[in-house]
Amino acid sequence: MTQGLINANPVVHAKKERIARAEDTHAADAVDSLDVFDSVRDIRDPEHPYSLEQLSVLSEESITVDKKLGRIQITFTPTVQHCSMATVIGLCLRVKLLQSFPLHFKVDINVSPGSHADEESVNKQLNDKERVAAALENPSLRQLVDECLCSSEL
Structure with a gap:
């Protein structure tokens, strides 16, 4: 089952307990x-x-929200430097944010500095509207994104 995976044995961390929040947090x-x-x-x-949290690809500390500028910045860390799924992870993050937050927020998604061998091109692809739109028009890629998001809604 793990044959052909870039990171066949990732380190899996426990999920943090969710913090109860007021109803109007969105x-x-x-x-x-x-x-x-x-x-x-x-x-x-x-x-x-596993979730992005369990793999420590993402943490609360890797997210910045600037309310005045209406900007959400996410920096994620792939589990390996040559992760071929880094752009898919970024697409999943972007789609989920578009579904969850008002459209006036500008979203920047990047890999952590030094965490990916192709950092510059991954960041460029994830923050280019035309490239993102084209990627999401690909049926097999969109299906993969939807599968990753679907499991997050369980």
């Missing part, structure tokens, strides 16, 4: 990094049955 002026983290923490890794 109001545009109340969005914070915990809200964003809660919306994306359960996205499943494309190669493993």
Whole structure:
């Protein structure tokens, strides 16, 4: 089953307990990094049955929300430097944020500096609207993104 995986034996961490929040946390002026983290923490890794949180690909500390500028910044860390699924992970994050938060937020998604061998091109692809739109028009890629997101809604 693990044959052909880039990282066949990832380190799996325990999930953190969710923090109870007030009902209005998704109001545009109340969005914070915990809200964003809660919306994306359960996205499943494309190669493993674990969440991005469990694989430490993503943490609350890797998310910044600037309410004044209406900007959400996410920095994620692939499990290996040559992760071929880094752009898929970024697409999953972008789609989930588009589904969860007001459209006026500008979203920047990047791999952590030094965490990926092809960091510059991955970041460029994840933050180019035309490239993102084209990637999501690919039926097999869109299906993979949807599968990763679907498991986060369970």
